[in-house]
Amino acid sequence: MWLESQAALKELLAQELPSQPPRPETDQRLFFHMLATLFLRYTQILRCLETCYDQMVHPQKRRVLQHMLDGVMGRVLELKNEMVETELSEYHYMDDVLQDLKLTPVRGAWAEGGGGPLSCSILPSRPAMLRDEAVQLVQMAERMRQGRLRSKFMWEIRRDEERERRARETGAKELDREQAAICIQKVRGTWPAQSVGLPGVCFFTRMPGCKGTLAVPVGTVNRAVKVRSFRRLRQADYEAEYQQALVNIQEGLYEVEGPDMREEMKEQLRQWFIECHDLTGRFPEFPDEEIGGSSILFAEKTPEQVSGQDPDPKGKLPVPPGGGAGKAELGGAKAASDLPPFPAAIWGNRGESDNFQQRYEPELIKAQKRKEVEKELRLQVRGRDRAVSRARPGSVAILTQSAPQTVGGAGHSQALGSPNPRSPSRTLDSLYEELVLQGILKQAQRVQLADYTGDFCYLGTTLRMAGIEPTPSVMDIRQNIALYAILRLGSPTLHEMAPLVKSVLLAGPAGTGKKMLVHAVCTETGANLFDLSPDNLVGKYPGKAGLSMLMHVVFKVARLMQPSVIWIGNAEKTFYKKVPKEEKQADPKRLKRDLPKALKLLKPEDRVLLIGTSDKPYAADVKTLCKAYERILLLPRPDYASRYVTWQRLIKKHGGTITTALDVSALAKLSDGYSQGHLARAVQMALTERRLLQMPKKPLRAGEFLRLLAKADPIYSEEEKTLQDWYMKTPLGKKRLKAMQESADRKEGKGKDKKGKKGKK
Numbered sequence: 001m002w003l004e005s006q007a008a009l010k011e012l013l014a015q016e017l018p019s020q021p022p023r024p025e026t027d028q029r030l031f032f033h034m035l036a037t038l039f040l041r042y043t044q045i046l047r048c049l050e051t052c053y054d055q056m057v058h059p060q061k062r063r064v065l066q067h068m069l070d071g072v073m074g075r076v077l078e079l080k081n082e083m084v085e086t087e088l089s090e091y092h093y094m095d096d097v098l099q100d101l102k103l104t105p106v107r108g109a110w111a112e113g114g115g116g117p118l119s120c121s122i123l124p125s126r127p128a129m130l131r132d133e134a135v136q137l138v139q140m141a142e143r144m145r146q147g148r149l150r151s152k153f154m155w156e157i158r159r160d161e162e163r164e165r166r167a168r169e170t171g172a173k174e175l176d177r178e179q180a181a182i183c184i185q186k187v188r189g190t191w192p193a194q195s196v197g198l199p200g201v202c203f204f205t206r207m208p209g210c211k212g213t214l215a216v217p218v219g220t221v222n223r224a225v226k227v228r229s230f231r232r233l234r235q236a237d238y239e240a241e242y243q244q245a246l247v248n249i250q251e252g253l254y255e256v257e258g259p260d261m262r263e264e265m266k267e268q269l270r271q272w273f274i275e276c277h278d279l280t281g282r283f284p285e286f287p288d289e290e291i292g293g294s295s296i297l298f299a300e301k302t303p304e305q306v307s308g309q310d311p312d313p314k315g316k317l318p319v320p321p322g323g324g325a326g327k328a329e330l331g332g333a334k335a336a337s338d339l340p341p342f343p344a345a346i347w348g349n350r351g352e353s354d355n356f357q358q359r360y361e362p363e364l365i366k367a368q369k370r371k372e373v374e375k376e377l378r379l380q381v382r383g384r385d386r387a388v389s390r391a392r393p394g395s396v397a398i399l400t401q402s403a404p405q406t407v408g409g410a411g412h413s414q415a416l417g418s419p420n421p422r423s424p425s426r427t428l429d430s431l432y433e434e435l436v437l438q439g440i441l442k443q444a445q446r447v448q449l450a451d452y453t454g455d456f457c458y459l460g461t462t463l464r465m466a467g468i469e470p471t472p473s474v475m476d477i478r479q480n481i482a483l484y485a486i487l488r489l490g491s492p493t494l495h496e497m498a499p500l501v502k503s504v505l506l507a508g509p510a511g512t513g514k515k516m517l518v519h520a521v522c523t524e525t526g527a528n529l530f531d532l533s534p535d536n537l538v539g540k541y542p543g544k545a546g547l548s549m550l551m552h553v554v555f556k557v558a559r560l561m562q563p564s565v566i567w568i569g570n571a572e573k574t575f576y577k578k579v580p581k582e583e584k585q586a587d588p589k590r591l592k593r594d595l596p597k598a599l600k601l602l603k604p605e606d607r608v609l610l611i612g613t614s615d616k617p618y619a620a621d622v623k624t625l626c627k628a629y630e631r632i633l634l635l636p637r638p639d640y641a642s643r644y645v646t647w648q649r650l651i652k653k654h655g656g657t658i659t660t661a662l663d664v665s666a667l668a669k670l671s672d673g674y675s676q677g678h679l680a681r682a683v684q685m686a687l688t689e690r691r692l693l694q695m696p697k698k699p700l701r702a703g704e705f706l707r708l709l710a711k712a713d714p715i716y717s718e719e720e721k722t723l724q725d726w727y728m729k730t731p732l733g734k735k736r737l738k739a740m741q742e743s744a745d746r747k748e749g750k751g752k753d754k755k756g757k758k759g760k761k
């Protein structure tokens with residue numbers, strides 16, 4: 001899969017960067033089709049690489065894969081941006097491209113969610129432990145845990161095998177309807193999607209092909225699932241081994257090769273000084289660290305070249321590895337310090353057929369660590385770096401880790417722009433605690449993006465071609481949340497490389513799942529949740545000084561404890577056009593000035609995202625609101641397909657059983673106009689403990705839910721229209737409206753008639 005992905009990537013890159021620049025595409029539709037094809041093909045590769053990353057146990061290979069994943073994800077995000085700019089819309093319909101590529105959209109592509117493979121791929125790996133004892137302790141505990149799990153797995157595998165054997169002996173019985181349906185779903189793609197599952201982005205799978213047979217025994221599937229989990233356990237084992245090897249090998253090199261290296265360097269340095277003196281009559285200055293420091297002396301340069309008297313320009317001096325990597329260079333940008341120089345090539349040419357264990361490769365570590373040891377020794381020889389010279393090998397990693405985080409130090413204050421006079425030396429822990437006690441830092445509810453149920457829009461392209469703007473589907477929203485929030489917050493490299501998005505506003509009628517999405521983002525990325533909703537700030541941190549202190553502390557803790565989500569519920573209140581009388585006392589506009597200022601100070605390396613939610617965005621001044629929120633996602637009420645899936649899911653979640661007596665289709669049809677929140681409430685109220693007990697004798701019926709639903713006020717079409725009209729006043733909405741008008745004008749031939757146009761103006 002890795003090789004295939006790499007070949008596909010090569011092909012795509014060749015297509016994207018042809019030797020002759022292609023003619024610019026003037027047809028907007030064709031251009032979008034091209035972008036969408038690229039987007040889907042990269043997503044396909046991403047999914048493949050993600051599976052490799054999830055299932056490979058070799059720690060060094062996994063690093064290379066993570067690097068490639070970051071590159072591909074970065075390209076996916078870039079393409080998303082280009083699609084937005086081309087279509088002037090946050091929602092894209094690619095059903096035609098999916099058909100061309102013989103792919104189908106997949107529901108529930110993120111079933112495994114936060115605890116699953118995704119977290120392995122995009123969440124940053126934890127920094128190396130600082131203290132040996134801690135490492136040993138954790139390793140010991142981990143081995144014990146794995147031992148227990150392993151024995152359980154083995155027991156289960158054996159049990160399944162035994163069960164199968166018995167079934168074979170007694171003659172397998174015919175599958176019932178439900179089992180047959182499960183088998184069909186598995187072959188059609190539902191289960192592979194669950195096994196990998198990048199959020200939303202990976203919303204498709206292959207068309208049902210001829211691979212696999214329908215009669216996949218359930219035991220086999222269960223075993224496959226277990227084997228995958230088992231491999232993840234082994235990954236942790238091998239990773240620990242690898243981390244230990246990094247330290248041991250470096251120590252070994254330091255002790256075995258270090259003395260010789262040091263002597264050789266000293267000799268070279270002495271020689272160089274003498275030669276320089278002979279040539280110029282004076283002792284030379286040390287080369288700047290920017291051009292490689294004393295390392296360039298050891299790179300076979302003449303004294304003239306090094307001292308700059310030779311015409312050899314600085315650019316010709318050895319460039320540090322990775323120094324020339326461009327932003328868009330896949331797998332090349334920002335090489336992590338522990339990556340080999342040309343990783344993919346190394347593994348591509350290596351015969352691995354007899355490496356069954358897939359443990360780390362010491363020679364690669366040696367090659368990489370040798371450079372580090374050399375660098376360290378070079379500094380020692382130069383006698384400049386006192387700290388490193390005193391440190392034992394292995395301490396390099398420790399020295400490069402950030403210092404213990406006390407807050408209010410010069411660096412932090414500078415970064416935030418405003419020193420914190422009230423708490424000049426408070427620790428991060430104490431500030432964290434304070435925010436928790438004040439109810440600003442909250443525990444996010446554990447919901448996964450996959451819980452945000454709904455369906456795909458199957459006719460998007462057809463409708464757009466007919467000039468009808470489709471309503472975005474729940475899947476479109478999910479995909480945007482994945483792209484704007486989850487992928488970016490989850491991967492530090494991606495956050496720095498991809499186009500920066502600091503804030504997103506989720507606007508839509510009440511109960512359409514805005515808050516749920518905020519919690520899902522936190523769950524999937526492990527982000528801290530800061531609640532800066534106007535209602536949550538009433539009476540807290542009073543006065544101007546209090547407010548600036550609050551912002552200072554929140555943004556500081558958010559940055560230091562990243563990834564973080566800063567959530568503002570009822571986001572319109574911060575930018576109210578006119579504050580309602582009854583709210584005046586609560587001062588809802590407190591953050592109006594400080595919020596944009598604080599956002600400005602966020603840098604690409606700060607994985608902090610502001611998410612606003614609002615059901616009345618039209619109550620705010622559109623200009624200031626859109627300035628604070630870079631991306632605006634309008635959430636619609638659910639369509640029939642989404643309501644259908646949501647009813648099913650909610651009923652099952654609350655313990656209900658769906659039988660033929662329950663007409664879910666009728667429920668979905670009759671609940672048109674209601675939000676998911678309404679549906680959730682109706683199910684919760686209907687499925688009481690008592691009702692669940694009666695269920696075996698008295699199956700559930702649609703009427704029970706509809707009766708309760710009817711008591712709630714639906715989302716009125718006027719409200720929807722107000723929201724859509726408001727959206728057309730946002731920057732992207734305005735651009736889209738203008739483009740639509742121009743296109744309509746062109747169609748009617750008005751474009752040619754300049755006079756008529758002027759008259760209209």
Ligand SMILES: Nc1ncnc2c1ncn2[C@@H]1O[C@H](COP(=O)(O)OP(=O)(O)OP(=O)(O)O)[C@@H](O)[C@H]1O
Pocket residue numbers: 451452453454474509510511512513514515516517613614615646676677678680
């Ligand atoms: N797509 C969905 N699938 C399943 N449940 C959903 C979905 N959307 C919303 N819900 C459920 O509906 C309820 C209301 O959702 P939530 O509070 O997130 O809506 P909201 O848009 O933030 O509402 P408000 O604007 O009133 O604050 C929650 O119980 C949530 O779990």
